[in-house]
Amino acid sequence: MLPAKKLALFLPAATLLLLGGWQYYRGQVRQRATLQQFGQLESRLARNNQLDAAQAKKLLLTIKRAVYRNRNQARDAAVMRTAEQISFRTRSLVDTLQALRRQLSAESGQKDARPGARITANPAATRELAAHLDRYTAFIKDYVSYVSPLTLPPPSRNQTKEFRDFYFNEMPLAAVLATCTLLEAQVRRYGAEALRSNTEKVGSSCCFCFDRIALESVAKSNTVAPGAIYRSQLFLAQSISDVYFTKASVNGQEVDGLYPGRAKVELRAPLAQPGQPDTLQAHWWGAVRADAYPSDTAWQLSVPYYIVKPAGQ
Amino acid sequence: MSKHTKLVTAAVALVAGAIAYVLYVQYALQQRLDLQLLQLDWTLADMNERNNQTVEEKLNGIEAVVRKNQNQPSDLLVLQAAKNLRSQTRTLLDTLHARREALWRVSGNATALELRNRNEADKVERYFGPGTPAERQLRQLMARYVARTAYSNDSTRLSLPTLKATPVVVALAALTQLEADVLARESRIQQAMARHVGAREIPSRLKIMATAESNTVAPGETYRAEFFVTKVLTIAGARVTCNGQPVVVGADGVGYVSFRAPTRPGPASWLATMRFSVNGRDTTFQRQVSYRVR
Numbered sequence: 001m002l003p004a005k006k007l008a009l010f011l012p013a014a015t016l017l018l019l020g021g022w023q024y025y026r027g028q029v030r031q032r033a034t035l036q037q038f039g040q041l042e043s044r045l046a047r048n049n050q051l052d053a054a055q056a057k058k059l060l061l062t063i064k065r066a067v068y069r070n071r072n073q074a075r076d077a078a079v080m081r082t083a084e085q086i087s088f089r090t091r092s093l094v095d096t097l098q099a100l101r102r103q104l105s106a107e108s109g110q111k112d113a114r115p116g117a118r119i120t121a122n123p124a125a126t127r128e129l130a131a132h133l134d135r136y137t138a139f140i141k142d143y144v145s146y147v148s149p150l151t152l153p154p155p156s157r158n159q160t161k162e163f164r165d166f167y168f169n170e171m172p173l174a175a176v177l178a179t180c181t182l183l184e185a186q187v188r189r190y191g192a193e194a195l196r197s198n199t200e201k202v203g204s205s206c207c208f209c210f211d212r213i214a215l216e217s218v219a220k221s222n223t224v225a226p227g228a229i230y231r232s233q234l235f236l237a238q239s240i241s242d243v244y245f246t247k248a249s250v251n252g253q254e255v256d257g258l259y260p261g262r263a264k265v266e267l268r269a270p271l272a273q274p275g276q277p278d279t280l281q282a283h284w285w286g287a288v289r290a291d292a293y294p295s296d297t298a299w300q301l302s303v304p305y306y307i308v309k310p311a312g313q
Numbered sequence: 314m315s316k317h318t319k320l321v322t323a324a325v326a327l328v329a330g331a332i333a334y335v336l337y338v339q340y341a342l343q344q345r346l347d348l349q350l351l352q353l354d355w356t357l358a359d360m361n362e363r364n365n366q367t368v369e370e371k372l373n374g375i376e377a378v379v380r381k382n383q384n385q386p387s388d389l390l391v392l393q394a395a396k397n398l399r400s401q402t403r404t405l406l407d408t409l410h411a412r413r414e415a416l417w418r419v420s421g422n423a424t425a426l427e428l429r430n431r432n433e434a435d436k437v438e439r440y441f442g443p444g445t446p447a448e449r450q451l452r453q454l455m456a457r458y459v460a461r462t463a464y465s466n467d468s469t470r471l472s473l474p475t476l477k478a479t480p481v482v483v484a485l486a487a488l489t490q491l492e493a494d495v496l497a498r499e500s501r502i503q504q505a506m507a508r509h510v511g512a513r514e515i516p517s518r519l520k521i522m523a524t525a526e527s528n529t530v531a532p533g534e535t536y537r538a539e540f541f542v543t544k545v546l547t548i549a550g551a552r553v554t555c556n557g558q559p560v561v562v563g564a565d566g567v568g569y570v571s572f573r574a575p576t577r578p579g580p581a582s583w584l585a586t587m588r589f590s591v592n593g594r595d596t597t598f599q600r601q602v603s604y605r606v607r
Contacts, residue, residue: 009318020332027339030432030480034346037483037490041353043492046361118342140392154348166345175349182353185360215587215598216543216571223605224574230604234553234568234585236546236558239516242395245542265523265538274534286540288521299521299542306529 035174042178052188055199059195060087064291065244066199081203086143086198093136094184095110101149106220108173117175130163136187143194149234150186212239239273248288263288269307287308347431347482354486357493365406371503372399378511385503388510388515395506404457404498409492412451413485416441422480432480441476441484447477458495464502471495515591516547518565527607551589578606 034280063083067076100121108119133150141147153166167179219232248263255263267284285302375395379388417423419440420433441447455473471494474487523540547566549600554560560568568587575581582603589596 009321009325013328016325016329016332020336022328023336024332024339027336027343029478030434031339031343031346033479033483034343034350037350037486038346038353040490041350041357041486044490045353045360047497048364048493059411080365137351150511152395160527161345166569167349171345172342175346178353179349182356185356201404201572212569213546215585217585217602218522218524219602219604221525223527223529223607224579225529226574226576226606228574229571230574230583232570232602233522234555234567234570234587235547236598238515238546240542240544240545243519243542248540262539262541265536265540267536269530269532269534269536274531284538286521286523288540288542299519301500301521301523301540303523303525303538304528305525305536305538305539307532310530310531 013024019271026173031172033164033303035172038174038178042174042181045178046180049181049184049188052192054130056087056090056188056195057191059192060084061198061291063195079198082143086140086191086194089136089139089195090187093187096129096132097180097184099179101177104176105173105179117173118168119173121164121176123164125169133183133187137190140190140194144190147190147202150183164197177309214239230268240296243290245290248286250286251284263297272307272309276309278309281305319408347480350482350486351428351431355490357486357489360491361397361489361496364493364500367400368402368496368503369501371507374394375503375507376483378507382511391506391509394464395503398464398502399497401458401462402495405454405495406492408451408454408507409488409495412441412447413488416488422481428482428485431482434480436476437476437479437481437484442479443475444476448473449455451518455485461470462499462502464505471498512591517544518547520542520567521563522546527605548589548591554586556583574604574606580604581606 018148047135060083063080067073067080086109104119104121108117130151137150139148151163153161153163168176171179197203214237215234216284217234219230222230224230250263250267263286265284265286269282281304283302285300285305287298287300289298291298318579322471349491372395375392379385379392380387397596413538416437417428419436420428420430421436422428422430439445443522451472455471471491474491476484476487479487499555507561517543521540525536527536545566547564551562551566553562553568555568555570555572558572560570562568570583570585572583580603585600585602
């Protein structure tokens with residue numbers, strides 16, 4: 001071959017290689033910048049998710065209290081069951097997403113720690129996730145007016161891909177992790193909106209509880225014998241607006257009257273046995289339980305009383 | 314052509330094909346990443362909007378608390394600071410939104426509904442990169458914002474994105490991220506402010522108590538009582554009396570009254586009073602409590 005001819009072939013080939021390499025390098029720089037930004041946005045979304053979770057928990061408790069304060073009317077109880085269902089389904093989907101995220105990040109962490117390393121998620125897991133997401137949107141759209149499918153990738157001109165192919169196939173780890181957090185944010189948003197629209201039905205959303213303060217006297221016994229000692233506790237009491245009591249019991253038996261007001265005790269004293277002393281001491285014990293104050297709590301007390309034979313018997 | 318030349322040409326074509334393929338794969342992935350980043354960006358922008366609304370509502374809440382506490386001067390100062398913070402934040406957010414629109418414009422997306430030109434890194438750098446007037450203006454604005462809205466010991470740093478060789482998608486996302494940080498900082502400061510307004514919280518505890526109609530009952534009769542959980546306020550220095558006689562108050566805020574009942578049967582009553590001062594105001598509670606002697 002002539003040197004000139006060789007050169008004529010070599011020069012374009014070298015230019016092509018150089019241009020291609022340069023283009024590839026620029027592409028990699030762009031991809032790195034994009035992936036870095038993924039991490040930044042994801043951390044903001046994750047922070048919001050945490051706030052949303054706390055908010056949702058509080059809202060559910062507000063509904064419960066309102067329903068109990070309205071004396072458990074059937075309509076309200078139905079609203080509460082719905083609210084519990086909404087938060088249960090939201091939580092279960094969020095758990096699935098978080099588990100997938102943990103699993104993906106653990107798997108790829110062992111193999112390759114480069115942020116640009118591409119991974120493909122387990123097809124069975126992503127198929128299950130897509131089905132779970134679709135079930136959730138089908139459920140939640142009864143409560144939220146603007147639900148759009150969560151398994152639809154953003155529309156684009158030249159490529160139509162399915163959920164799995166778009167988000168979980170040959171994607172850099174950072175992008176896949178961000179997808180999990182993004183889906184969690186969307187799910188939480190629908191869940192919160194559904195709970196909110198549901199709360200309004202109980203009429204607790206505009207409930208503004210004034211914390212009334214009053215001087216209270218609680219006597220050991222409201223009836224005393226002539227000349228006997230009267231005893232009472234005297235204190236400043238504030239109405240309780242932040243505790244949700246679930247049940248009251250006397251000697252282990254559940255009793256009514258906790259909402260509104262005070263639990264009632266009614267005990268029939270046994271008939272006198274032969275040889276019983278004139279005064280017999282007896283006890284009853286009461287318990288009140290509350291949910292989430294801040295954890296489940298119970299208060300107990302034991303109260304003595306006296307069975308006294310009427311004089312002249 | 315010689316056999317040798319043919320071989321070289323084929324090799325060059327193969328390499329060119331390989332390069333084209335690698336570039337195509339890279340390009341296709343970049344398309345997906347860009348779309349997904351845009352989606353993240355919308356979602357975060359949507360959250361920002363809602364958080365902005367929440368901060369606004371919280372400010373109204375602070376104002377209501379201050380009014381309920383009868384506009385104490387110290388409360389009004391905090392409220393004013395909160396209002397200033399809000400208006401400064403609003404101005405900053407407006408600037409950031411305008412900057413987003415400018416980014417759409419310079420990248421040639423002005424009239425488009427969706428972001429078509431997603432790279433345009435050179436244009437982004439030319440107009441908004443380090444050293445440009447636009448960048449300097451934003452930097453000054455941020456510095457002023459942080460200085461003016463400083464509150465107690467909030468040490469959060471708001472960092473300005475450096476738009477150097479940054480694709481327009483990333484630049485937009487960086488602005489949304491900054492907006493999220495600004496709102497998160499405001500919300501934190503606002504919470505600290507909210508703690509400083511309104512009446513001081515009085516310590517309290519929940520106690521279970523019971524009261525019997527009568528604590529004696531004849532055999533075969535019904536004993537009646539009530540029990541409940543109540544919130545007892547513990548006020549240091551409260552003076553409690555029963556019929557004018559001082560009553561000893563325990564550390565839990567409960568005064569224990571005990572006296573000898575009259576010898577004549579029938580309805581009777583006693584007078585309970587409690588005096589204390591909270592937030593500089595003297596308060597007296599009184600109550601006539603009735604009971605039976607039988």
